[in-house]
Amino acid sequence: MSGFTESDHQRRRAAGEAGQVASEPLGEGAARIADAFATSGKRAALMPYLMGGFPSPERSLDIGLAYADGGADLVELGVPFSDPLADGPVVAAAGTAALRAGATVARVMEVCEGLAGRLPVVLMCYANLVLVRGPQVFAAALRDAGASGLIVPDLPMEEAPAVLAACDAAGIALVPLVAPTTPDERLHAIGARARGFLYTVSVTGTTGERAAPLGERVAQIVGRAKAATDVPVALGFGITTPEQASEAADAGADGVIVGSRLVREAAEAKDPAPAVRRVVAALAAALS
Amino acid sequence: MTAVEHRFGPYGGQYVPETLMPALAELEQAWVVARDDPGYLEELQELLRDFAGRPSRLYRARRLSEYVSGPAHARTIYLKREDLNHTGSHKVNNAIGQALLAQRMGKRRIIAETGAGQHGVASATACALLGMECVVFMGTEDIRRQRPNVERMQLLGARVHPVEAGSGTLKDATSEAIRDWVTNVESTHYIIGSAVGPAPYPSLVRDLQRVIGDEARAQILEREGRLPDRVIACVGGGSNAIGIFTAFVGDPDVELIGVEAAGDGLDSGRHGAPLTVGGQSGVLHGSMSAVMQDAEGQITEAHSISAGLDYPGSGPEHAHLRDLGRARYVAVTDVDALRAFTTVTKLEGIIPALETAHAFHFALEEPSTSTLDLVCLSGRGDKDLAQVLERLGAEEL
Numbered sequence: 233m234s235g236f237t238e239s240d241h242q243r244r245r246a247a248g249e250a251g252q253v254a255s256e257p258l259g260e261g262a263a264r265i266a267d268a269f270a271t272s273g274k275r276a277a278l279m280p281y282l283m284g285g286f287p288s289p290e291r292s293l294d295i296g297l298a299y300a301d302g303g304a305d306l307v308e309l310g311v312p313f314s315d316p317l318a319d320g321p322v323v324a325a326a327g328t329a330a331l332r333a334g335a336t337v338a339r340v341m342e343v344c345e346g347l348a349g350r351l352p353v354v355l356m357c358y359a360n361l362v363l364v365r366g367p368q369v370f371a372a373a374l375r376d377a378g379a380s381g382l383i384v385p386d387l388p389m390e391e392a393p394a395v396l397a398a399c400d401a402a403g404i405a406l407v408p409l410v411a412p413t414t415p416d417e418r419l420h421a422i423g424a425r426a427r428g429f430l431y432t433v434s435v436t437g438t439t440g441e442r443a444a445p446l447g448e449r450v451a452q453i454v455g456r457a458k459a460a461t462d463v464p465v466a467l468g469f470g471i472t473t474p475e476q477a478s479e480a481a482d483a484g485a486d487g488v489i490v491g492s493r494l495v496r497e498a499a500e501a502k503d504p505a506p507a508v509r510r511v512v513a514a515l516a517a518a519l520s
Numbered sequence: 521m522t523a524v525e526h527r528f529g530p531y532g533g534q535y536v537p538e539t540l541m542p543a544l545a546e547l548e549q550a551w552v553v554a555r556d557d558p559g560y561l562e563e564l565q566e567l568l569r570d571f572a573g574r575p576s577r578l579y580r581a582r583r584l585s586e587y588v589s590g591p592a593h594a595r596t597i598y599l600k601r602e603d604l605n606h607t608g609s610h611k612v613n614n615a616i617g618q619a620l621l622a623q624r625m626g627k628r629r630i631i632a633e634t635g636a637g638q639h640g641v642a643s644a645t646a647c648a649l650l651g652m653e654c655v656v657f658m659g660t661e662d663i664r665r666q667r668p669n670v671e672r673m674q675l676l677g678a679r680v681h682p683v684e685a686g687s688g689t690l691k692d693a694t695s696e697a698i699r700d701w702v703t704n705v706e707s708t709h710y711i712i713g714s715a716v717g718p719a720p721y722p723s724l725v726r727d728l729q730r731v732i733g734d735e736a737r738a739q740i741l742e743r744e745g746r747l748p749d750r751v752i753a754c755v756g757g758g759s760n761a762i763g764i765f766t767a768f769v770g771d772p773d774v775e776l777i778g779v780e781a782a783g784d785g786l787d788s789g790r791h792g793a794p795l796t797v798g799g800q801s802g803v804l805h806g807s808m809s810a811v812m813q814d815a816e817g818q819i820t821e822a823h824s825i826s827a828g829l830d831y832p833g834s835g836p837e838h839a840h841l842r843d844l845g846r847a848r849y850v851a852v853t854d855v856d857a858l859r860a861f862t863t864v865t866k867l868e869g870i871i872p873a874l875e876t877a878h879a880f881h882f883a884l885e886e887p888s889t890s891t892l893d894l895v896c897l898s899g900r901g902d903k904d905l906a907q908v909l910e911r912l913g914a915e916e917l
């Protein structure tokens with residue numbers, strides 16, 4: 233237990249240091265992520281989401297490699313969890329299937345290793361899986377697997393100090409999320425602690441495909457995020473079509489994350505790798 | 521009063537998606553104001569009194585006392601009759617309090633999760649009373665085994681949203697309710713049904729349920745001129761238990777015992793007893809506490825005959841009370857709970873909820889030198905009749 237709880241004293245100190253945390257020198261992971269954003273050659277970097285271990289560990293690696301072939305600049309690699317509170321039905325079902333097919337954290341780390349030679353990998357993992365191992369052990373395992381960053385969707389700023397310290401020590405960028413409901417002051421506090429990029433949630437809701445254009449709201453959401461941080465702003469949750477990806481880039485997003493659309497393709501296609509490569513290529517084309 | 525606790529020792533916290541953080545802050549702020557606002561408190565007290573029927577009775581259970589007493593040792597058992605509340609359980613205390621709070625916050629839509637259906641019924645009732653929209657998330661297995669409560673909720677105007685994920689029980693219903701809240705947070709208040717979830721919920725639910733123990737403490741002092749040796753309550757998420765424990769936490773001579781579900785037996789792994797089993801703590805539904813999980817940190821499924829105890833998590837304050845040694849947690853199997861269910865029904869003419877039957881088994885069958893027990897009779901068992909009959913068969917009754 234001692235590995236993942238911190239005293240009130242430590243919590244207060246971490247909260248008070250919000251300003252200084254930003255001036256931390258770039259870790260190895262953050263540097264690789266920054267480079268991927270800077271050299272994408274697109275209007276916005278493309279970061280598809282991959283459910284690790286879905287439909288099986290081997291095939292999920294093939295799907296990730298197909299993302300790279302299709303023109304992805306980074307990959308967000310999800311670790312399946314029993315109770316994914318931030319995920320809609322498509323990603324949640326893929327996670328359940330992956331667990332049934334024998335996915336473990338270690339096997340997803342192997343997928344990470346297999347992808348990290350091609351493009352920067354940012355792991356998406358729910359808090360309990362990180363905390364049970366202990367933040368330091370987890371961050372070190374990520375580093376050993378070649379990962380560049382970590383996203384923990386149920387670890388808000390208040391709960392993050394121990395994981396942030398462990399990630400900083402291991403050269404892994406702990407990428408925070410902000411939501412449309414996040415007030416400005418809080419957005420700045422989160423933006424100041426961001427490593428790698430600021431994961432900007434485009435909708436009030438869980439992951440899942442949305443048919444409607446992003447519309448005018450998106451410029452405000454992206455603008456607000458960019459004003460709150462020095463790191464790139466990547467927009468995610470609900471982005472499904474090349475048109476929406478293009479809208480995100482028009483709104484000034486530095487990166488676009490596409491999840492459920494691709495997970496559904498992987499679930500439905502007879503031969504997932506070429507199918508997802510086509511979808512990724514269409515998204516990449518819309519961003520070029 | 522002090523501000524709302526976010527941590528109970530190492531437990532508690534707010535492990536939720538960022539989208540919910542402002543809503544949790546808003547809820548905490550609303551509660552800090554409401555709990556000291558005479559307007560809110562008066563309305564709450566009036567409804568608890570005239571609508572829910574508080575204070576609930578303290579009943580000296582004559583035949584149960586006889587049943588546990590021997591020639592050399594007399595023990596008296598008192599029952600705190602939460603089963604006599606309107607809607608039939610302690611859940612109404614929390615549902616009315618939170619629905620009033622939601623009204624003050626300007627939220628017109630209520631969501632709730634339910635296992636046994638008692639919290640769903642209590643929430644649907646509070647919403648009917650206050651004219652609010654109500655959606656209740658309930659696992660498909662629980663819909664099957666707690667049918668009368670499903671029909672009650674629908675009659676009260678609530679929409680029951682079936683949840684098929686996982687084992688179709690309370691954990692899955694809670695996850696789905698949280699997802700709905702993430703999506704509709706601006707219009708919606710989530711009335712969580714137990715002392716679980718992210719801060720401020722464990723404190724909020726405790727504050728609304730502590731009326732059980734506050735009343736019982738005064739009642740037993742009046743009747744017996746002394747405090748009980750033991751206070752015994754069943755623990756699902758832990759709301760009736762923390763509700764009755766809180767008034768006695770500062771009385772070191774009063775032993776506090778929480779009774780979890782041992783299901784098929786603790787060794788079988790098929791149970792709902794994370795506090796009793798111990799082991800590494802974990803994060804479920806927004807807080808750090810005792811949870812059932814595998815070595816990876818995947819939350820495992822609980823098993824109990826009682827839908828309200830069929831939950832792999834536990835309230836963070838209970839985990840802390842356990843670590844402090846202030847409360848003790850034990851577990852009772854399905855079979856033993858069924859036996860206690862029929863014993864209490866036959867001896868006292870009270871049909872207890874299957875949840876409560878777990879607490880009764882411990883009180884009635886475990887040897888003790890206690891001379892005065894207080895048992896929280898958290899709810900009535902009408903909802904459980906079909907399931908008990910299915911398990912026991914008419915001749916065993």
Ligand SMILES: Cc1ncc(COP(=O)(O)O)c(C=O)c1O
Pocket residue numbers: 609610635636637638639713714715754755756757758759760761827828829873875876898899900
């Ligand atoms: C009658 C009754 N008792 C106990 C419980 C368990 O909940 P808690 O531990 O929050 O009191 C329930 C839950 O559904 C219930 O209906």
